[in-house]
Amino acid sequence: MKKLTVEIWKGEKFFIAQCLEHSNCFTQRKTIEESIRNIKEVIELVLKVSNPKLEVKIKEELVSSI
Numbered sequence: 001m002k003k004l005t006v007e008i009w010k011g012e013k014f015f016i017a018q019c020l021e022h023s024n025c026f027t028q029r030k031t032i033e034e035s036i037r038n039i040k041e042v043i044e045l046v047l048k049v050s051n052p053k054l055e056v057k058i059k060e061e062l063v064s065s066i
Contacts, residue, residue: 002053003053003054003055004019004020004021004022004043004049004052004053004054004055005019005020005021005054005055005057006018006019006020006036006039006054006055006056006057007020007057007058007059008032008035008036008056008057008058008059009058009059010059011028014028014029014030014035015028015029015030015031015032015034015035016028016035017029017035017036017038017039018039019039019042019043022043022046022047024046025039025042025043025046025047026039026042027039027042032058036054036056039054040052040054
C-alpha cells in the first residue's frame, strides 16, 4: 500500500487532520498526537486499510507557532 498524505492544521479549538487522497477521511482532536492517532483509525474504518502508512504534513502557519 502506498503512503497516504495527512494534512494537519489548527482550527479555532482543535487540530484538524484530513487525508488528502480521500476528503471524507478527517477528524479533529485537542492535540496533534491525538489527531494523528485518530485519523489512522478513521482511515482503517472508512477505507478498510490495516495499519496505514502516513506522510503527515503540518500546515506552515502551525509550524511557525510551535
